[in-house]
Amino acid sequence: MTSTPTVTEELGYKDWPEPERTRGRLAATLATTIYAGHVRDQGTPYINHPVRVVAVLKDELGVTDPELLILGLLHDALEIEPTAERLVASGLGPDLTRRLRSMTPDHRLEQRPKQPWDSDVWHNKIRCLGPEELLIRLADRIDNLRDLRHSPDPDRRARFLYSLTSTYLPLAKQSRDVSAPLRAAYGVLNAEYRQQVEAGT
Secondary structure, eight states: OOHHHHHHHTTTTSSSSSHHHHEEEEEEEEHHHHHTTTOOSSSSSSHHHHHHHHIIIIITOOOHHHHHHHHHHHTTTTHGGGGGHHHHHHHOOHHHHHHHTTOOOHHHHHOOOTTTTHHHHHHHHHHTTTTHHHHHHHHHHHHHHHGGGGSSHHHHHHHHHHHHIIIIHHHHHHHHHTOHHHHHHHHHHHHHHHHHHTOOO
16 A cells, blocks of 8 residues: 555655645645545555556646645545545645535535436536646546556446547647646647557557
8 A cells, every 4th residue: 555655755745835845744644544445446555546646747747836736646535535525625725625526526426326427427527627627637547548457347448438539638639738737638648548549458
C-alpha cells in the first residue's frame, strides 16, 4: 500500500509556501485515510491511482499549482467514499469540496446502484466541467488508459475506449488552446489512445 510519505513525496508540498504547505499536508493525510482499504479492479491499492494522476499532472502536463495537485490527489475521494465529503470540507473548505462534487458521478454521490442512464448523465456532467476540473479528469483518463491492460474485465476496455472517443478526446481537442497543460493533455491522451488501438490490448 502507498504510505503517507510516498504521497507526500509525489505531491511535493514540502516545497510549497504557506498556507499551501499546510493544505498539502492535510490533503495527503485525507487521501491516505479515504482511499485506505479500497482496491482497484486490477487488485492494486486504490491510492496508487490518484498518486499517479498527480505525477501525470506534474511531470507530463506541467502543472505546478498546489490547489490543482491537491484536486488531482483527491479527485476520486467522493466517488470512493461519499460519506467523506464532510471530512474534506472541514479540512480543505467547501470550495474544494464543490469542485470534487462536480467531478464525481451522481450515482456515487447519491450512494445508489448505477442505472443505464447514468453514463449519459455522467458524460454530460463532464462536458460542463471548467478547464481545471477537465484537466484533472483528462489526467485521470491518461492513467486509466495506461492501466487498462491490467483489468480482469474484458468488457471494460470496450466501454472505456468508447467513452474516450465519444467524450474525453473530443473535449480534450476542443479545449487544447485554453492552456498549455490542456494542450499537453490532449497530446498525451491522443498518443496513448493510438498506442492502445495499435496494440489491441
